Amino acid sequence: MTDKNIGGLSDYIVLKKVKEVVFYLHNPYPDCLEIPAIMKQRFPDDYKSIITSSLEEFKKYRGQV
Known part of the structure; x- marks a missing residue:
């Protein structure tokens, strides 16, 4: 995956152990x-969302999967 393909609402990381979903949005x-609508449609109520605008931080979360 190149940096140009990373980002947007369709690119997120699910951390099942801690019940978090990380979104990378360059311009949030x-x-x-x-x-909130995506979380309600795709994930259980006990999952929380995290938004990062740092590509480096997003890549660190990828390493946790």
Whole structure:
């Protein structure tokens, strides 16, 4: 995966052990407004979302999967 393919609401990391979903959004607003609906549709209620605008931080989360 190249850096150009990373980001957006369709690219996220699910950390099942801690019940978190990490989204990488280079420019979070207004895309971040869609995250509650995505979380409600795709994940159980006890999962929480994390948004990062740092590509390096996002890649660190990938290493946890």
